[in-house]
Amino acid sequence: MPRKIGVIGMGNVGTMVVQYLLTSGIVDDLVIFDKNKAKAHANALDIRDGLPNLPDHVNIQENDYSALKDADVVISTLGDLGAELHPKDPKRFGDRMIEFPLNTPEVKSVAKHIKVSGFHGILIVVTNPCDVMTYLYQKITGLPKNQVIGTGTLLDSARMKRHVSEAFHVDPRSVQGFTLGEHGGSQFIAWSTVRVLSQPIIPLAKKMHVDLNSIEQSARKESFVVFRDKQCTQYGIAAAAVRLARIIMSDARTEIPVCNYRDEYQTYLSYPVIVGQKGVVRHVHLNLTNEEKKKLTHSADCIKKDINSMN
Numbered sequence: 001m002p003r004k005i006g007v008i009g010m011g012n013v014g015t016m017v018v019q020y021l022l023t024s025g026i027v028d029d030l031v032i033f034d035k036n037k038a039k040a041h042a043n044a045l046d047i048r049d050g051l052p053n054l055p056d057h058v059n060i061q062e063n064d065y066s067a068l069k070d071a072d073v074v075i076s077t078l079g080d081l082g083a084e085l086h087p088k089d090p091k092r093f094g095d096r097m098i099e100f101p102l103n104t105p106e107v108k109s110v111a112k113h114i115k116v117s118g119f120h121g122i123l124i125v126v127t128n129p130c131d132v133m134t135y136l137y138q139k140i141t142g143l144p145k146n147q148v149i150g151t152g153t154l155l156d157s158a159r160m161k162r163h164v165s166e167a168f169h170v171d172p173r174s175v176q177g178f179t180l181g182e183h184g185g186s187q188f189i190a191w192s193t194v195r196v197l198s199q200p201i202i203p204l205a206k207k208m209h210v211d212l213n214s215i216e217q218s219a220r221k222e223s224f225v226v227f228r229d230k231q232c233t234q235y236g237i238a239a240a241a242v243r244l245a246r247i248i249m250s251d252a253r254t255e256i257p258v259c260n261y262r263d264e265y266q267t268y269l270s271y272p273v274i275v276g277q278k279g280v281v282r283h284v285h286l287n288l289t290n291e292e293k294k295k296l297t298h299s300a301d302c303i304k305k306d307i308n309s310m311n
Protein backbone atom coordinates (compact mmCIF):
# COMPACT_ATOMS: atom_id res chain seq x y z
CA MET A 1 0.00 0.00 0.00
CA PRO A 2 1.44 3.44 -0.88
CA ARG A 3 1.94 5.63 2.17
CA LYS A 4 -0.25 8.73 1.87
CA ILE A 5 -0.14 12.10 3.68
CA GLY A 6 -2.32 15.19 3.19
CA VAL A 7 -1.10 18.70 4.03
CA ILE A 8 -3.72 21.46 4.32
CA GLY A 9 -2.54 25.06 3.87
CA MET A 10 0.39 25.96 1.62
CA GLY A 11 1.75 28.87 3.64
CA ASN A 12 5.08 29.25 5.44
CA VAL A 13 4.52 26.18 7.60
CA GLY A 14 2.71 23.93 5.10
CA THR A 15 5.33 24.36 2.39
CA MET A 16 8.14 23.67 4.86
CA VAL A 17 6.32 20.55 6.06
CA VAL A 18 6.06 19.45 2.42
CA GLN A 19 9.75 20.09 1.89
CA TYR A 20 10.72 17.95 4.89
CA LEU A 21 8.27 15.22 3.80
CA LEU A 22 9.68 15.11 0.28
CA THR A 23 13.14 14.37 1.62
CA SER A 24 11.99 12.14 4.49
CA GLY A 25 11.35 8.95 2.53
CA ILE A 26 8.16 8.31 4.55
CA VAL A 27 5.60 9.21 1.90
CA ASP A 28 4.63 7.90 -1.57
CA ASP A 29 1.46 9.95 -2.17
CA LEU A 30 1.21 13.58 -1.08
CA VAL A 31 -2.06 15.50 -1.31
CA ILE A 32 -1.72 19.25 -0.87
CA PHE A 33 -4.52 21.74 -0.26
CA ASP A 34 -4.99 25.48 -0.19
CA LYS A 35 -8.19 27.47 -0.37
CA ASN A 36 -6.32 29.67 -2.83
CA LYS A 37 -6.55 27.20 -5.74
CA ALA A 38 -3.90 28.97 -7.85
CA LYS A 39 -1.47 28.80 -4.90
CA ALA A 40 -2.14 25.08 -4.43
CA HIS A 41 -1.60 24.46 -8.15
CA ALA A 42 1.58 26.57 -8.28
CA ASN A 43 2.97 24.62 -5.31
CA ALA A 44 2.11 21.32 -6.99
CA LEU A 45 3.97 22.41 -10.13
CA ASP A 46 6.96 23.63 -8.14
CA ILE A 47 7.12 20.37 -6.14
CA ARG A 48 6.99 18.33 -9.37
CA ASP A 49 9.89 20.40 -10.71
CA GLY A 50 11.91 19.20 -7.71
CA LEU A 51 11.20 15.51 -8.20
CA PRO A 52 13.78 14.78 -10.92
CA ASN A 53 16.49 15.85 -8.47
CA LEU A 54 15.17 14.17 -5.33
CA PRO A 55 16.12 10.66 -4.22
CA ASP A 56 12.51 9.36 -3.88
CA HIS A 57 9.53 9.60 -6.20
CA VAL A 58 6.38 11.08 -4.62
CA ASN A 59 2.97 11.31 -6.37
CA ILE A 60 1.43 14.77 -5.99
CA GLN A 61 -2.30 15.55 -5.95
CA GLU A 62 -3.94 18.87 -5.14
CA ASN A 63 -7.18 20.04 -3.52
CA ASP A 64 -8.94 16.67 -3.74
CA TYR A 65 -10.53 15.76 -0.41
CA SER A 66 -11.77 12.41 -1.76
CA ALA A 67 -8.09 11.39 -2.00
CA LEU A 68 -7.89 11.48 1.83
CA LYS A 69 -10.13 8.40 2.18
CA ASP A 70 -7.11 6.11 2.48
CA ALA A 71 -4.54 8.63 3.79
CA ASP A 72 -2.45 7.60 6.79
CA VAL A 73 -1.93 11.13 8.12
CA VAL A 74 -3.37 14.59 7.48
CA ILE A 75 -1.53 17.67 8.75
CA SER A 76 -3.49 20.91 9.16
CA THR A 77 -1.31 23.96 8.66
CA LEU A 78 -4.07 26.27 7.44
CA GLY A 79 -4.16 29.72 8.97
CA ASP A 80 -3.99 33.43 8.45
CA LEU A 81 -0.63 34.65 9.63
CA GLY A 82 -1.18 38.04 8.01
CA ALA A 83 -3.73 38.80 10.72
CA GLU A 84 -1.06 38.28 13.41
CA LEU A 85 1.45 40.37 11.46
CA HIS A 86 -0.88 43.32 10.92
CA PRO A 87 -3.23 43.49 13.91
CA LYS A 88 -5.56 46.46 14.36
CA ASP A 89 -3.98 46.96 17.78
CA PRO A 90 -0.15 46.98 17.27
CA LYS A 91 0.31 45.69 20.85
CA ARG A 92 -1.23 42.40 19.69
CA PHE A 93 1.51 41.75 17.08
CA GLY A 94 2.23 38.01 17.06
CA ASP A 95 -0.72 37.15 19.31
CA ARG A 96 -1.94 33.73 18.09
CA MET A 97 -5.41 34.38 19.53
CA ILE A 98 -5.95 36.91 16.73
CA GLU A 99 -6.30 33.91 14.42
CA PHE A 100 -8.96 32.31 16.63
CA PRO A 101 -12.08 33.88 15.01
CA LEU A 102 -10.52 33.64 11.55
CA ASN A 103 -9.40 30.02 11.67
CA THR A 104 -12.54 28.71 13.40
CA PRO A 105 -14.80 28.79 10.29
CA GLU A 106 -11.96 27.48 8.09
CA VAL A 107 -11.29 24.54 10.39
CA LYS A 108 -15.04 23.80 10.62
CA SER A 109 -15.28 23.69 6.84
CA VAL A 110 -12.10 21.63 6.32
CA ALA A 111 -13.07 19.20 9.10
CA LYS A 112 -16.43 18.57 7.36
CA HIS A 113 -14.63 17.78 4.08
CA ILE A 114 -12.27 15.42 5.93
CA LYS A 115 -15.23 13.65 7.52
CA VAL A 116 -17.06 13.28 4.20
CA SER A 117 -13.89 11.85 2.60
CA GLY A 118 -14.03 8.86 4.95
CA PHE A 119 -10.55 9.62 6.32
CA HIS A 120 -9.80 7.32 9.23
CA GLY A 121 -6.09 7.95 9.82
CA ILE A 122 -4.34 10.32 12.22
CA LEU A 123 -4.95 14.05 12.08
CA ILE A 124 -2.09 16.32 13.20
CA VAL A 125 -3.07 19.90 14.01
CA VAL A 126 -0.60 22.77 13.75
CA THR A 127 -3.18 25.53 13.11
CA ASN A 128 -3.39 28.08 15.94
CA PRO A 129 -4.65 28.41 18.57
CA CYS A 130 -3.47 24.83 18.50
CA ASP A 131 -5.28 23.34 21.52
CA VAL A 132 -8.65 24.82 20.60
CA MET A 133 -8.32 23.88 16.93
CA THR A 134 -7.37 20.31 17.86
CA TYR A 135 -10.56 20.11 19.94
CA LEU A 136 -12.60 21.53 17.04
CA TYR A 137 -11.18 19.11 14.46
CA GLN A 138 -11.97 16.16 16.69
CA LYS A 139 -15.48 17.38 17.41
CA ILE A 140 -16.39 17.91 13.76
CA THR A 141 -14.61 14.97 12.13
CA GLY A 142 -15.93 12.65 14.86
CA LEU A 143 -12.62 10.78 14.75
CA PRO A 144 -11.69 9.01 18.02
CA LYS A 145 -9.86 11.40 20.36
CA ASN A 146 -6.64 9.38 20.18
CA GLN A 147 -6.53 9.95 16.41
CA VAL A 148 -6.54 13.76 16.60
CA ILE A 149 -3.29 15.18 17.96
CA GLY A 150 -2.01 18.76 18.10
CA THR A 151 1.69 19.54 17.85
CA GLY A 152 1.06 21.53 21.05
CA THR A 153 4.20 22.04 23.13
CA LEU A 154 6.39 19.76 21.01
CA LEU A 155 7.85 22.95 19.54
CA ASP A 156 8.08 24.65 22.95
CA SER A 157 9.79 21.57 24.41
CA ALA A 158 12.30 21.72 21.54
CA ARG A 159 12.95 25.38 22.35
CA MET A 160 13.51 24.46 26.00
CA LYS A 161 15.92 21.70 24.96
CA ARG A 162 17.88 24.07 22.76
CA HIS A 163 18.30 26.63 25.54
CA VAL A 164 19.24 23.98 28.11
CA SER A 165 21.69 22.43 25.63
CA GLU A 166 23.37 25.78 25.08
CA ALA A 167 23.69 26.39 28.83
CA PHE A 168 25.22 22.94 29.42
CA HIS A 169 27.09 22.65 26.10
CA VAL A 170 25.47 19.43 24.91
CA ASP A 171 23.44 18.31 21.89
CA PRO A 172 19.77 19.33 22.40
CA ARG A 173 18.84 15.68 21.71
CA SER A 174 20.75 14.83 24.88
CA VAL A 175 18.27 16.85 26.96
CA GLN A 176 15.09 15.12 28.19
CA GLY A 177 11.98 16.76 29.58
CA PHE A 178 8.83 18.63 28.77
CA THR A 179 7.11 21.95 28.40
CA LEU A 180 3.49 21.28 29.35
CA GLY A 181 0.00 22.74 29.01
CA GLU A 182 -1.25 25.21 26.44
CA HIS A 183 0.64 26.06 23.26
CA GLY A 184 0.27 29.63 24.44
CA GLY A 185 0.76 31.99 27.36
CA SER A 186 0.00 29.57 30.21
CA GLN A 187 2.51 26.92 29.11
CA PHE A 188 5.39 26.17 31.49
CA ILE A 189 8.57 24.14 31.64
CA ALA A 190 8.10 21.25 34.06
CA TRP A 191 11.63 21.42 35.42
CA SER A 192 11.07 18.33 37.58
CA THR A 193 10.93 16.32 34.30
CA VAL A 194 14.10 17.79 32.76
CA ARG A 195 17.35 15.81 32.76
CA VAL A 196 20.72 16.68 31.30
CA LEU A 197 24.11 14.99 31.64
CA SER A 198 22.09 12.02 32.98
CA GLN A 199 20.99 14.01 36.03
CA PRO A 200 17.88 15.90 37.14
CA ILE A 201 18.44 19.49 36.07
CA ILE A 202 17.36 21.32 39.24
CA PRO A 203 20.24 20.25 41.56
CA LEU A 204 22.68 20.26 38.64
CA ALA A 205 21.77 23.83 37.68
CA LYS A 206 22.32 24.94 41.29
CA LYS A 207 25.72 23.30 41.37
CA MET A 208 26.75 24.78 38.01
CA HIS A 209 25.18 28.23 38.65
CA VAL A 210 22.77 28.00 35.71
CA ASP A 211 19.68 30.18 36.12
CA LEU A 212 16.64 28.12 35.03
CA ASN A 213 14.26 31.10 35.26
CA SER A 214 16.29 33.03 32.74
CA ILE A 215 16.35 29.95 30.45
CA GLU A 216 12.55 29.81 30.60
CA GLN A 217 12.24 33.52 29.86
CA SER A 218 14.68 33.35 26.93
CA ALA A 219 12.88 30.34 25.44
CA ARG A 220 9.62 32.32 25.48
CA LYS A 221 11.11 35.59 24.30
CA GLU A 222 13.08 34.15 21.40
CA SER A 223 10.02 32.69 19.71
CA PHE A 224 8.76 36.26 19.41
CA VAL A 225 12.15 37.43 18.12
CA VAL A 226 11.94 34.84 15.33
CA PHE A 227 8.41 35.95 14.51
CA ARG A 228 9.29 39.66 14.64
CA ASP A 229 12.40 39.43 12.51
CA LYS A 230 11.30 36.95 9.84
CA GLN A 231 7.53 37.43 10.12
CA CYS A 232 6.83 33.76 10.58
CA THR A 233 8.09 30.61 12.27
CA GLN A 234 8.51 27.56 10.06
CA TYR A 235 11.64 25.39 10.49
CA GLY A 236 11.03 24.49 14.14
CA ILE A 237 7.32 23.76 13.78
CA ALA A 238 7.72 21.86 10.50
CA ALA A 239 10.42 19.66 12.07
CA ALA A 240 8.05 18.97 14.99
CA ALA A 241 5.08 18.12 12.74
CA VAL A 242 7.12 15.86 10.47
CA ARG A 243 8.74 14.09 13.44
CA LEU A 244 5.24 13.34 14.72
CA ALA A 245 4.18 12.10 11.26
CA ARG A 246 7.27 9.87 11.07
CA ILE A 247 6.50 8.36 14.49
CA ILE A 248 2.97 7.56 13.30
CA MET A 249 3.99 6.19 9.90
CA SER A 250 6.58 3.87 11.43
CA ASP A 251 4.45 2.87 14.45
CA ALA A 252 7.40 3.87 16.65
CA ARG A 253 5.51 4.12 19.99
CA THR A 254 7.60 7.10 21.02
CA GLU A 255 7.01 9.17 24.19
CA ILE A 256 6.41 12.69 23.01
CA PRO A 257 4.80 15.86 24.44
CA VAL A 258 1.86 16.70 22.17
CA CYS A 259 -1.61 18.11 22.51
CA ASN A 260 -3.86 15.17 23.43
CA TYR A 261 -7.14 14.66 25.25
CA ARG A 262 -6.61 14.18 29.00
CA ASP A 263 -9.63 12.79 30.86
CA GLU A 264 -8.50 14.16 34.23
CA TYR A 265 -8.43 17.73 32.88
CA GLN A 266 -11.43 17.21 30.56
CA THR A 267 -9.64 18.94 27.71
CA TYR A 268 -6.97 18.74 25.07
CA LEU A 269 -3.59 19.97 26.37
CA SER A 270 0.06 19.05 25.99
CA TYR A 271 1.33 16.22 28.14
CA PRO A 272 3.61 13.36 27.06
CA VAL A 273 1.96 10.28 25.55
CA ILE A 274 3.09 7.23 23.62
CA VAL A 275 2.36 7.72 19.90
CA GLY A 276 2.23 5.00 17.26
CA GLN A 277 0.37 4.11 14.07
CA LYS A 278 -3.03 4.38 15.78
CA GLY A 279 -2.23 7.80 17.21
CA VAL A 280 -2.09 8.07 21.01
CA VAL A 281 -1.63 4.44 22.04
CA ARG A 282 -0.88 4.94 25.74
CA HIS A 283 -1.06 7.68 28.36
CA VAL A 284 1.79 8.19 30.78
CA HIS A 285 1.85 9.73 34.24
CA LEU A 286 4.43 12.28 35.37
CA ASN A 287 5.35 12.77 39.01
CA LEU A 288 4.95 16.54 38.92
CA THR A 289 5.50 18.80 41.91
CA ASN A 290 2.47 20.44 43.53
CA GLU A 291 3.41 23.76 41.96
CA GLU A 292 3.61 22.16 38.49
CA LYS A 293 0.24 20.45 39.04
CA LYS A 294 -1.28 23.86 39.85
CA LYS A 295 0.23 25.37 36.71
CA LEU A 296 -1.14 22.54 34.59
CA THR A 297 -4.62 22.94 36.07
CA HIS A 298 -4.44 26.67 35.35
CA SER A 299 -3.32 26.00 31.77
CA ALA A 300 -6.18 23.51 31.28
CA ASP A 301 -8.62 26.15 32.58
CA CYS A 302 -7.28 28.71 30.06
CA ILE A 303 -7.82 26.25 27.18
CA LYS A 304 -11.31 25.30 28.39
CA LYS A 305 -12.26 28.98 28.69
CA ASP A 306 -11.27 29.53 25.04
CA ILE A 307 -13.15 26.43 23.91
CA ASN A 308 -16.26 27.52 25.82
CA SER A 309 -16.10 30.99 24.26
CA MET A 310 -16.58 29.29 20.88
CA ASN A 311 -19.75 27.37 21.84
Ligand SMILES: NC(=O)c1ccc[n+]([C@@H]2O[C@H](COP(=O)([O-])OP(=O)(O)OC[C@H]3O[C@@H](n4cnc5c(N)ncnc54)[C@H](O)[C@@H]3O)[C@@H](O)[C@H]2O)c1
Binding pocket: 008, 009, 010, 011, 012, 013, 014, 033, 034, 035, 036, 039, 077, 078, 079, 080, 081, 082, 096, 099, 103, 106, 107, 109, 110, 125, 126, 127, 128, 129, 130, 151, 152, 155, 183, 232, 233, 234, 237
Ligand atom coordinates in the same frame (compact mmCIF):
# COMPACT_ATOMS: atom_id res chain seq x y z
N1 LIG B 1 1.34 25.10 16.61
C1 LIG B 1 2.50 25.74 16.40
O1 LIG B 1 3.48 25.50 17.13
C2 LIG B 1 2.60 26.73 15.27
C3 LIG B 1 3.83 27.29 14.89
C4 LIG B 1 3.87 28.15 13.80
C5 LIG B 1 2.69 28.46 13.12
N2 LIG B 1 1.52 27.93 13.56
C6 LIG B 1 0.25 28.21 12.91
O2 LIG B 1 0.20 27.50 11.67
C7 LIG B 1 -0.70 28.17 10.80
C8 LIG B 1 -0.02 28.41 9.46
O3 LIG B 1 1.02 29.34 9.61
P1 LIG B 1 1.67 29.97 8.29
O4 LIG B 1 2.78 30.84 8.73
O5 LIG B 1 1.92 28.87 7.30
O6 LIG B 1 0.44 30.86 7.76
P2 LIG B 1 0.21 31.44 6.30
O7 LIG B 1 -0.78 32.54 6.43
O8 LIG B 1 1.53 31.67 5.63
O9 LIG B 1 -0.45 30.21 5.50
C9 LIG B 1 -1.69 29.70 5.79
C10 LIG B 1 -2.24 29.08 4.50
O10 LIG B 1 -3.47 28.43 4.82
C11 LIG B 1 -4.34 28.64 3.73
N3 LIG B 1 -5.72 28.39 4.16
C12 LIG B 1 -6.49 29.16 4.96
N4 LIG B 1 -7.71 28.62 5.09
C13 LIG B 1 -7.69 27.47 4.36
C14 LIG B 1 -8.65 26.45 4.10
N5 LIG B 1 -9.89 26.53 4.59
N6 LIG B 1 -8.29 25.42 3.32
C15 LIG B 1 -7.04 25.33 2.80
N7 LIG B 1 -6.10 26.27 3.00
C16 LIG B 1 -6.42 27.32 3.78
C17 LIG B 1 -4.06 30.07 3.30
O11 LIG B 1 -4.53 30.33 1.98
C18 LIG B 1 -2.54 30.12 3.42
O12 LIG B 1 -1.91 29.75 2.19
C19 LIG B 1 -1.11 29.44 11.54
O13 LIG B 1 -2.32 29.21 12.21
C20 LIG B 1 0.02 29.65 12.52
O14 LIG B 1 -0.34 30.43 13.63
C21 LIG B 1 1.46 27.06 14.59
